[in-house]
Amino acid sequence: xxxxxxxxxxxxxxxxxxxxxxxxxxxxxxxxxxxxxxxxxxxxxxxxxxxxxxxxxxxxxxxxxxxxxxxxxxxxxxxxxxxxxxxxxxxxxxxxxxxxxxxxxxxxxxxxxxxxxxxxxxxxxxxxxxxxxxxxxxxxxxxxxxxxxxxxxxxxxxx
Amino acid sequence: xxxxxxxxxxxxxxxxxxxxxxxxxxxxxxxxxxxxxxxxxxxxxxxxxxxxxxxxxxxxxxxxxxxxxxxxxxxxxxxxxxxxxxxxxxxxxxxxxxxxxxxxxxxxxxxxxxxxxxxxxxxxxxxxxxxxxxxxxxxxxxxxxxxxxxxxxxxxxxxxxxxxxxxxxxxxxxxxxxxxxxxxxxxxxxxxxxxxxxxxxxxxxxxxxxxxxxxxxxxxxxxxxxxxxxxxxxxxxxxxxxxxxxxxxxxxxxxxxxxxxxxxxxxxxxxxxxxxxxxxxxxxxxxxxxxxxxxxxxxxxxxxxxxxxxxxxxxxxxxxxxxxxxxxxxxxxxxxxxxxxxxxxxxxxxxxxxxxxxxxxxxxxxxxxxxxxxxxxxxxxxxxxxxxxxxxxxxxxxxxxxxxxxxxxxxxxxxxxxxxxxxxxxxxxxxxxxxxxxxxxxxxxxxxxxxxxxxxxxxxxxxxxxxxxxxxxxxxxxxxxxxx
Numbered sequence: 001x002x003x004x005x006x007x008x009x010x011x012x013x014x015x016x017x018x019x020x021x022x023x024x025x026x027x028x029x030x031x032x033x034x035x036x037x038x039x040x041x042x043x044x045x046x047x048x049x050x051x052x053x054x055x056x057x058x059x060x061x062x063x064x065x066x067x068x069x070x071x072x073x074x075x076x077x078x079x080x081x082x083x084x085x086x087x088x089x090x091x092x093x094x095x096x097x098x099x100x101x102x103x104x105x106x107x108x109x110x111x112x113x114x115x116x117x118x119x120x121x122x123x124x125x126x127x128x129x130x131x132x133x134x135x136x137x138x139x140x141x142x143x144x145x146x147x148x149x150x151x152x153x154x155x156x157x158x159x
Numbered sequence: 160x161x162x163x164x165x166x167x168x169x170x171x172x173x174x175x176x177x178x179x180x181x182x183x184x185x186x187x188x189x190x191x192x193x194x195x196x197x198x199x200x201x202x203x204x205x206x207x208x209x210x211x212x213x214x215x216x217x218x219x220x221x222x223x224x225x226x227x228x229x230x231x232x233x234x235x236x237x238x239x240x241x242x243x244x245x246x247x248x249x250x251x252x253x254x255x256x257x258x259x260x261x262x263x264x265x266x267x268x269x270x271x272x273x274x275x276x277x278x279x280x281x282x283x284x285x286x287x288x289x290x291x292x293x294x295x296x297x298x299x300x301x302x303x304x305x306x307x308x309x310x311x312x313x314x315x316x317x318x319x320x321x322x323x324x325x326x327x328x329x330x331x332x333x334x335x336x337x338x339x340x341x342x343x344x345x346x347x348x349x350x351x352x353x354x355x356x357x358x359x360x361x362x363x364x365x366x367x368x369x370x371x372x373x374x375x376x377x378x379x380x381x382x383x384x385x386x387x388x389x390x391x392x393x394x395x396x397x398x399x400x401x402x403x404x405x406x407x408x409x410x411x412x413x414x415x416x417x418x419x420x421x422x423x424x425x426x427x428x429x430x431x432x433x434x435x436x437x438x439x440x441x442x443x444x445x446x447x448x449x450x451x452x453x454x455x456x457x458x459x460x461x462x463x464x465x466x467x468x469x470x471x472x473x474x475x476x477x478x479x480x481x482x483x484x485x486x487x488x489x490x491x492x493x494x495x496x497x498x499x500x501x502x503x504x505x506x507x508x509x510x511x512x513x514x515x516x517x518x519x520x521x522x523x524x525x526x527x528x529x530x531x532x533x534x535x536x537x538x539x540x541x542x543x544x545x546x547x548x549x550x551x552x553x554x555x556x557x558x559x560x561x562x563x564x565x566x567x568x569x570x571x572x573x574x575x576x577x578x579x580x581x582x583x584x585x586x587x588x589x590x591x592x593x594x595x596x597x598x599x600x601x602x603x604x605x606x607x608x609x610x611x612x613x614x615x616x617x618x619x620x621x622x623x624x625x626x627x628x629x630x631x632x633x634x635x636x637x638x639x640x641x642x643x
Contacts, residue, residue, distance in 0.1 A: 125592035
């Protein structure tokens with residue numbers, strides 16, 4: 001379990017669904033603008049609606065286009081004593097979170113993640129927190145076990 | 160001992176509550192002015208009487224608040240009960256206390272009253288976990304005694320190292336040298352933004368004058384008014400320097416540092432004495448700061464990065480340990496207080512001179528974001544913004560020249576420069592919460608990398624970044640950080 005892992009394949013679907021939802025929210029705001037224009041006859045409402053439609057299209061195209069990029073350049077590794085997150089191609093960053101510093105781990109799943117049987121993992125240290133967008137439930141379980149194992153050490157070196 | 164029963168604050172705290180909420184009260188009076196005047200006339204009393212009634216209501220409200228505000232000091236924890244409609248009970252176990260801060264105005268000294276703020280490492284609120292606005296000094300002494308008793312036991316459990324045990328009995332004291340404080344106040348860069356703002360006003364004023372007077376008034380008068388503006392400008396600059404000087408003097412007047420039982424205690428201030436107590440083991444990192452003028456004067460400032468927001472409100476919540484100390488004395492003065500501090504300044508590794516170019520390039524590019532719109536929109540006046548370019552280049556050079564790093568005895572020392580001020584951080588390995596190694600795709604060719612380290616600071620995170628260091632060194636630091 002020491003080699004780098006890609007996020008599960010299903011995460012691409014999750015990202016595509018959430019991109020669609022983001023775009024839909026913008027479209028709905030635009031439609032509300034159009035409806036308001038119909039009732040109040042204010043010219044600026046029409047421009048605002050147009051702006052939101054354009055934003056929806058651009059946002060959708062960018063988010064969908066970036067899905068493969070995000071998938072191939074976002075890797076995580078869980079070793080015996082650290083969680084490592086590697087991201088980016090143009091701006092590369094390798095983040096390491098020693099498990100001994102982890103204060104808590106939150107596993108959560110909204111409806112989209114649930115439909116793909118995934119969980120979002122949020123690892124919190126005393127100062128910051130890091131998110132793994134989606135993992136299979138077994139990985140979350142393993143992380144939880146390792147943190148429990150190292151919890152003794154945390155007691156000594158707490159803030 | 161009667162301390163196990165709920166205790167009230169000092170009755171004068173009612174005044175504190177009223178004063179603290181005076182804006183609410185004023186707002187209330189203003190918005191209710193109309194209705195009260197109307198209603199008073201309607202029921203046939205003088206409007207003034209109506210207002211008196213409102214004020215009595217406000218006072219009563221705060222009196223009730225005072226009556227409902229109690230605290231208990233028992234053997235294991237401090238409990239604070241407050242709230243009239245929504246009851247709130249805060250329990251703080253003594254070993255979890257990070258800092259105890261007390262502030263005392265000079266006029267409260269004869270009454271032995273002070274404001275007490277107690278903080279833990281919890282992130283939830285931006286305000287301290289417990290605030291006792293006005294209590295007798297003995298309350299703090301009692302809490303400190305309880306905490307010391309408990310933390311002694313905790314230290315034994317955590318298998319204190321021999322040095323720590325040795326230093327348990329050592330007490331050390333330090334008081335700021337008035338001469339050094341003077342130098343410190345005079346070398347503050349705090350006046351520069353004020354001067355900048357004044358120059359901008361001066362520019363505006365000069366611009367306005369010719370428009371109004373150019374046709375009707377002779378050149379002599381224009382000339383004279385310019386002189387007057389000049390004099391006024393200089394006066395304001397002198398005043399602002401004096402103001403910033405006095406501010407620093409009153410804040411750090413008779414700054415004292417005391418340590419005993421592994422607890423560090425600072426005390427400072429002229430009109431309002433402010434004191435913070437923290438266990439030395441709870442200090443997350445040390446920061447040694449110098450602005451460019453203080454670099455020339457060979458003096459430094461030492462601050463502690465802590466997990467609570469006690470300390471200076473205006474100084475990023477850092478806890479001041481030594482406001483001003485001569486460079487060659489820094490660690491000699493520091494080690495009696497913080498036993499894990501290095502014994503002397505280490506010779507840091509620094510960047511290759513060629514790397515400075517990246518800092519200079521980035522700073523210059525950033526300055527262009529301001530300069531280009533200025534030139535485009537304001538033409539001639541906008542060209543004044545070109546002055547920013549050499550400043551930005553100097554800043555980039557400064558940042559590059561002051562970047563340094565070193566790993567020594569389980570501690571990482573990082574140094575960087577920002578806006579003509581240099582900070583050196585001494586971070587024990589165990590306090591680094593997470594870290595990262597970053598590189599852009601171009602930097603993989605130039606073999607450079609950034610190292611970022613996250614530590615707990617106040618209620619949030621502080622990222623310390625060392626930029627453009629050689630890839631190999633970056634990997635070395637990263638691998639050292641990975642050691643458990």
